[in-house]
Amino acid sequence: MKLRADQTGDRGLPMPLWLQGGLESAQAAFISALLVVVPIVAVWATSGFGSAGLDVLARLAGQAWLVIHGVPLYLTTVGEGAAARPEAGTLWLLPLGLTLIPFLLAWRAGRRLARASYTDQLWQALLGSWLVYAGFGIATGFICRTEDVGVFLWWAGLFPLVPFGLGMVIGARREAGSWSRLIGVDAVDWIARTSQHSRWAGSYLASAAKAGFVAVIAALAISSALLAADLFIHWNLVVAVYEAVDAGPVGGAALTIAQLGFLPNLAVFALAWLSGSGFALGAGSHVGPLGTAVGPLPSIPVFAAIPAGPLDFGFVALVVPVLAGVLAGWWFLREGENHFDEWLSIKLHV
Incomplete structure (x- = not known):
């Protein structure tokens, strides 16, 4: 059935x-x-x-x-x-x-x-x-x-x-x-058997969860766009690593497929970079908006796009999580239901 x-x-x-x-x-x-x-x-x-x-x-x-x-x-x-x-x-x-x-x-x-x-x-x-x-x-x-x-x-x-x-x-x-x-x-019967306050609380919790989801998706979307821009800017370094590896057509294709498989991971790394916490590539290394300090890296082409050295305006990236939070707040005000007037009418018998 x-x-x-x-x-x-x-x-x-x-x-x-x-x-x-x-x-x-x-x-x-x-x-x-x-x-x-x-x-x-x-x-x-x-x-x-x-x-x-x-x-x-x-x-x-x-x-x-x-x-x-x-x-x-x-x-x-x-x-x-x-x-x-x-x-x-x-x-x-x-x-x-x-x-x-x-x-x-x-x-x-x-x-x-x-x-x-x-x-x-x-x-x-x-x-x-x-x-x-x-x-x-x-x-x-x-x-x-x-x-x-x-x-x-x-x-x-x-x-x-x-x-x-x-x-x-x-x-x-x-x-x-x-x-x-x-x-x-x-679900309809279950909701009908609950109190009005429970239904309001459920509505608010659902709206808050949706707003949090919007914040995460917005932050990931911005970090993905930044990752794409970074790869475009450093494309010559990425190509240079491909040429140095010299894996051949099939090996190069396999290497590319493997990197595409980790593309969502790279988007998460970019989000960590935007948040200010950064990420590590090996013990004692750190890649963040205020600077990069890493040791020798494996010959993986995408690693060539990592921003190197101190970044004078890297702190500007910290505004991205704030923008995602503002978008989530706007969504919550738009999606959430305001039942304060109804609550007053129930509690205050005038």
């Missing part, structure tokens, strides 16, 4: 809901893994990984799949020399742009499962899908861990459920039309 008011009935594939949810998750996991494997194989085909075997490529692809789902990898390296000691570190850097791949696949699966479920049975499809996706993550972590790259299997099972589960719930809500209908609650 569709999660809509018509309740006409559309069970989709003739199978149990938990099994259909598992098949949807398996399909999403396979597609997202395939999108990770393709660029790695393309780089390998152009001798980008030297003489690495197919088993190495498969583990690398699995590790990349875990990284785009936010799973931390524990790296162990051994230095050179007679007194070399193993050094351990954690790789935990979520490429928000690439994380959209499992999110959108889950959004599609959530809509399909919502069309095939009753409102009080959707949990069966969601539970089946999440168990299968968690199992896929655990299996990937178990197969792809090596002596140099460790994976905690519980994290490999739980972390992928964050973008996947969020996308599935939002997709199901999109098909249902409302959150209350998604969970089988009659």
Whole structure:
């Protein structure tokens, strides 16, 4: 049955809901893994990984799949020399742009499962899908861990459920039309049974939440525009790093795809720069509107666009969060309902 008011009935594939949810998750996991494997194989085909075997490529692809789902990898390296000691570190850097791949696949699966479920049975499809996706993550972590790259299997099972589960719930809500209908609650009846003060408080809380969302979106939009302007100004330095790396057409394309995957992260870094707090690129470094102090950076072209040295007018950037707050306040005054007169008429019997 569709999660809509018509309740006409559309069970989709003739199978149990938990099994259909598992098949949807398996399909999403396979597609997202395939999108990770393709660029790695393309780089390998152009001798980008030297003489690495197919088993190495498969583990690398699995590790990349875990990284785009936010799973931390524990790296162990051994230095050179007679007194070399193993050094351990954690790789935990979520490429928000690439994380959209499992999110959108889950959004599609959530809509399909919502069309095939009753409102009080959707949990069966969601539970089946999440168990299968968690199992896929655990299996990937178990197969792809090596002596140099460790994976905690519980994290490999739980972390992928964050973008996947969020996308599935939002997709199901999109098909249902409302959150209350998604969970089988009659929102109109619930609101009618609450007091007038509760309805007013709920209206104010909703308006405040929307205003905060507007402030965040406005600040991110301005920081994204600033990031685009910075990349345009320093395009010659970015191109120079590309030429110095000399990764070839396929390697350059893979490097570009990886940087595009981190583009939302860069927008967040730009927002941190605009807020005055700045961000760090390594221990002891700082990049902020009042100056930049960093050590040697890896040969990643986008890093060439980081403003260098002291900035005489960098403090002007601090006005951006203020403008976002002003916009949020305007939205709140426009969206929020003023019930002070009604409250007086209820409390004061004249």
